[in-house]
Amino acid sequence: MNRKIVVFSLVAVALAFAASAQAQGSGQVQLTGAGATFPYPIYSKWFDVYNKQKPNIQINYQSVGSGAGIRQVLSGTVDFGASDGPMTDEQLAQSKDGVLHFPTVLGSVVPTYNIPGVDKELNFTQAALAGIYLGNITKWNDPEITKSNPGVNLPADEIVVVHRSDGSGTSYIWTDFLSEASAEWKTKVGRNTSVNWPNGLGGKGNEGVSALVKQTPFSIGYVELIYALQTKLAYGRVQNSSGAFIKADLASTTAAAAAASKHMPEDFRISITNAAGKTAYPISSFTWLLIPGSIPDATKKSTLKDFLKWMLTDGQKYTQDLGYAPLPKEVVEMELKAIDKKIK
Amino acid sequence: MAILTSAEKGPEPVVVPRSFFARMAEGDQVAHAITLTFAASVLLITTLLVVTLWTHSSLPRAKFGWAFFVGMVWDPVAEQFGARPFIYGTLITSAVSLVLAVPLGLGAAIFLAELASPKISDWLTFVVELLAAVPSVIYGLLGIFVVVPFVRTVLAPMLIASLGFLPLFRGPCYGVSFLAAGLVLAIMIVPFIVSVSREVLLAVPRDQREAALALGSTRWESTWKIVVPYALSGILGSVFLALARALGETVAVTMVVGNVPQIQASLLAPGYSIAAVIANEFVEATADIYLQALVELGLVLFLVTFILNGLARILILLTARHRGSPA
Amino acid sequence: MSAWAGSRHRIVRKIISYLMLSLTSLCALAVMGVLLFILGYLVWNGGSSLSLDFFTKLPKPVGETGGGMANAIVGSLKLLLLASCIGIPIGVIGGIYMAEFGGKTATFLVQFTADLLNGVPSIVIGIFAYTVIVLKMKHFSALAGGFALGIMMIPITLRSTEQFLRGVPVALREAAMALGASKWKTIVTVVVPAAYRGILTAILLSLARVAGETAPLLFTAFNNRFWSPGWNQPIASLPVVVYTYALSPYDDWHRQAWACGLVLLGMVLVTNIIARTVLSRGISIPR
Numbered sequence: 001m002n003r004k005i006v007v008f009s010l011v012a013v014a015l016a017f018a019a020s021a022q023a024q025g026s027g028q029v030q031l032t033g034a035g036a037t038f039p040y041p042i043y044s045k046w047f048d049v050y051n052k053q054k055p056n057i058q059i060n061y062q063s064v065g066s067g068a069g070i071r072q073v074l075s076g077t078v079d080f081g082a083s084d085g086p087m088t089d090e091q092l093a094q095s096k097d098g099v100l101h102f103p104t105v106l107g108s109v110v111p112t113y114n115i116p117g118v119d120k121e122l123n124f125t126q127a128a129l130a131g132i133y134l135g136n137i138t139k140w141n142d143p144e145i146t147k148s149n150p151g152v153n154l155p156a157d158e159i160v161v162v163h164r165s166d167g168s169g170t171s172y173i174w175t176d177f178l179s180e181a182s183a184e185w186k187t188k189v190g191r192n193t194s195v196n197w198p199n200g201l202g203g204k205g206n207e208g209v210s211a212l213v214k215q216t217p218f219s220i221g222y223v224e225l226i227y228a229l230q231t232k233l234a235y236g237r238v239q240n241s242s243g244a245f246i247k248a249d250l251a252s253t254t255a256a257a258a259a260a261s262k263h264m265p266e267d268f269r270i271s272i273t274n275a276a277g278k279t280a281y282p283i284s285s286f287t288w289l290l291i292p293g294s295i296p297d298a299t300k301k302s303t304l305k306d307f308l309k310w311m312l313t314d315g316q317k318y319t320q321d322l323g324y325a326p327l328p329k330e331v332v333e334m335e336l337k338a339i340d341k342k343i344k
Numbered sequence: 345m346a347i348l349t350s351a352e353k354g355p356e357p358v359v360v361p362r363s364f365f366a367r368m369a370e371g372d373q374v375a376h377a378i379t380l381t382f383a384a385s386v387l388l389i390t391t392l393l394v395v396t397l398w399t400h401s402s403l404p405r406a407k408f409g410w411a412f413f414v415g416m417v418w419d420p421v422a423e424q425f426g427a428r429p430f431i432y433g434t435l436i437t438s439a440v441s442l443v444l445a446v447p448l449g450l451g452a453a454i455f456l457a458e459l460a461s462p463k464i465s466d467w468l469t470f471v472v473e474l475l476a477a478v479p480s481v482i483y484g485l486l487g488i489f490v491v492v493p494f495v496r497t498v499l500a501p502m503l504i505a506s507l508g509f510l511p512l513f514r515g516p517c518y519g520v521s522f523l524a525a526g527l528v529l530a531i532m533i534v535p536f537i538v539s540v541s542r543e544v545l546l547a548v549p550r551d552q553r554e555a556a557l558a559l560g561s562t563r564w565e566s567t568w569k570i571v572v573p574y575a576l577s578g579i580l581g582s583v584f585l586a587l588a589r590a591l592g593e594t595v596a597v598t599m600v601v602g603n604v605p606q607i608q609a610s611l612l613a614p615g616y617s618i619a620a621v622i623a624n625e626f627v628e629a630t631a632d633i634y635l636q637a638l639v640e641l642g643l644v645l646f647l648v649t650f651i652l653n654g655l656a657r658i659l660i661l662l663t664a665r666h667r668g669s670p671a
Numbered sequence: 672m673s674a675w676a677g678s679r680h681r682i683v684r685k686i687i688s689y690l691m692l693s694l695t696s697l698c699a700l701a702v703m704g705v706l707l708f709i710l711g712y713l714v715w716n717g718g719s720s721l722s723l724d725f726f727t728k729l730p731k732p733v734g735e736t737g738g739g740m741a742n743a744i745v746g747s748l749k750l751l752l753l754a755s756c757i758g759i760p761i762g763v764i765g766g767i768y769m770a771e772f773g774g775k776t777a778t779f780l781v782q783f784t785a786d787l788l789n790g791v792p793s794i795v796i797g798i799f800a801y802t803v804i805v806l807k808m809k810h811f812s813a814l815a816g817g818f819a820l821g822i823m824m825i826p827i828t829l830r831s832t833e834q835f836l837r838g839v840p841v842a843l844r845e846a847a848m849a850l851g852a853s854k855w856k857t858i859v860t861v862v863v864p865a866a867y868r869g870i871l872t873a874i875l876l877s878l879a880r881v882a883g884e885t886a887p888l889l890f891t892a893f894n895n896r897f898w899s900p901g902w903n904q905p906i907a908s909l910p911v912v913v914y915t916y917a918l919s920p921y922d923d924w925h926r927q928a929w930a931c932g933l934v935l936l937g938m939v940l941v942t943n944i945i946a947r948t949v950l951s952r953g954i955s956i957p958r
Contacts, residue, residue, distance in 0.1 A: 016752055030899075030900060030904050032895075041734055044732035045734075047732075047896075048731070048732040051897070058897040060895045060896050060904075065627075065628055071627065071628050076809045077806070077810060077811060158516055160518055165603040166624055167625070167628040192421045194421060196417070196422075201520065201602055201604055202602070202603035202604055203603070207919040207920055207921075208919075208920075210920035215493070216518050216519065227920065231920040371856065372853050372854045374855070375772075375855035375858065376772045378764065380772065380777075382761050382764040382765045383765040383769060383781045385761055386781055386784055386785055386788070387784050389788070389825070390785075390788050391784075392799075393791065393795075393799045393822075396799055397798070397799070400798075400802055448702065449698075449702075451698030452695065452698040452701070452702045454695045455692075455695035455699040456699060458692075458695075459692055468699060468703060470948075471703055471706055472702060472703075472706075473947070474706060475706045477879055477880065477940065477943045478709060478936060478940075479883020479910060479935060479939060480883065481883065481885045481914050482709065482932050482935065484917065485917050485928060485932050534705075538702060562685055563692060564687060564688035564689075564691045567692075591792070592792025592795075594794045599914070619794045622798070623794055623889055626798070626801075626889070627890050639798055642795040645794075645795060646795050649792055653786065653789070653790035657786065
């Protein structure tokens, strides 16, 4: 009786092992990527569609924040990373073969808020946003905010500031903008994926920030546009360098990139916050896939190259439905040339 | 050992020494060797763990030394790492959880050990041990959707209104706070306190209670003044065990504590804990010293829980010794 | 005795006694109530999402409803399989060593390190597995996750095996030896089978415990939106999915988090109930 149990359990374990090994079939490729939460909605859509078109290729992308994306691609624990804050020179120096930046879409970061009783679109001056995040402006009915919003009854409640608790490209874009908007911010806090925030609550990922804002009355946070749209949160207009209050959408984001695409550097690292242009949305940015400069595995290399080419051509069709602006034509052409040249 | 027995009567059996390999062919030595290897692997793994933690935290230890534990600023960009906010948060949330869980747990344990009939007591203890088995992420899930809104909309206003003169209950409350984390932790550690305390209470000899009752004490007096003090070291041990668990808890805390590295007197303010910061920042620690600072935090946590667990075992052992002593 | 001993105060003391003892029963009720609340809340929020799709389909991209969590459920089972390959052999065979072969110092040493390992916070185990496996292999993988969970299983299975083996009566061993069996034969054919119920209970309980662990998987097994082939790829698991989805702002993901939580809790509770009632029947299980 005992022997039967032992034999039976051993056989069961062996079968379980065999079944769960789920050995990779020939031609089956699985790539792992990690990084920015900013473009996660469009990336997850892309990888899903790509997998449907080519069922033997699975690209597993985890949105853990740009900081983690940079770190993991430097450690080599993922096949590619993603970030909306371009890597700094010191970070690039840490890798032997370098890390290539390939822009994928254009997105925008919006100030989203949850003020019970106020469902109108608010206008924010650059000074207002900087003041709120510095902690100088503490109440919703502060004159800096009310003066841009005549006719809106803003309450006297304290503003609850929400920022990112993790290393974030979205934070990079936001702090980049605040550094342009306010000299005080530039010297006190600076621009980076991870800063010493003067105040506020921390949410993990764009997801965490939108969740916190949604659950916390009188709060304000910064998220990528699609997160505000998908969670039905109100988001405000931001004053650009020409003085106009611009709402983030495809047109204004594209306008922000118009000048940049003519001056795109070779390594594609460029900031378009506070771009010139009357209709440009001031908190826009490219977001990049981080590809290791040298990929030893031939299958992975060709898969990544194929995907990048697909992304630059077919993939751009899916961006608008999710609120991201497609890349300008000049940038696409530059990238297609760079793919074959640069990825060794 | 092969024993050559002689066919003749009288003479001693002759023991012939055999070679090492011949002896190994004998199953016992093999079995001894195999089981020893497996047991030794436990030592190997644990040593490797401690060594890894030590070597992978060398950079911040060299750079900051003891200042690491008192530094207030955690700034990865400037590469300044001070662990004080996290240590504070870990201690405060655990303290809050103990304050809530110990009375509740001890009360339940007293009920189960002294009042309930054996059958009910066994059944209810079974339920309590099931509670101990609930995964921490489930507590975190309930924390986000039940505890945090409860704290923000019901508990905080109540506390501020009634006890707002204390610095403990001040300021705006967003729900995510030291208090919310303490509440969730309290629910998580109560089962440990209940089951261990119940066992030590049951282990107290009958004659102690009967002597007290014979001298005219009420049921409660005999319990509170005689039985509980007798089992006190065991109960304290259960508290230490629960504390060790609370200190190391990661996901349930990080989901409700607010993730803000700050030291605030008010329990209603958001905070951070050692385990939570490791979970949040480990995958993205870009600089080596950043990663190693997080490992050093892990080392600290490990040392503290090690000491607590050791103390707990000693205390529980003391109660067991007590049990053996004559009345 | 104290000044309270007078009969005048006896009524007051009696009232206090009734009050305090009723309080304790309230405490016990509160503790029970929590478990019922947890179960009820999960069933209420997650029960409606448990469809056939949930158990068989893969997750959909963000923003699209539907899809399932088949890969997380299978992923958790795979990780448990890996963990048992480390936890069970080392725990059981090591326990056999401690109970049958070990001398006093050896046993104390192994016991001490096992207790040390038991007390390590799970996030620290995750750090260890990351440094030792993920960094070396340059890969997040099911292997790393299984390794982390397996280490957590060792102390529980070790202590329990040792305890139950020691509990086997000496008479049984002596009888076997009297019949000519060598030591190892005695252990394999008599002692272990006599204690197998308790050992099996301990194995099930330790499996249930590590099944719910999230922290050690965060940077070892990572996560995966697809099936995880082989042992070398990141793999989805129920606790990590609950954690990630709960922190998201999407209502649909919240719904799925509740459902995953319900499945996870169900698995853990059922295993615990089986282990504690069916198998152990009165054997007290060491902490």
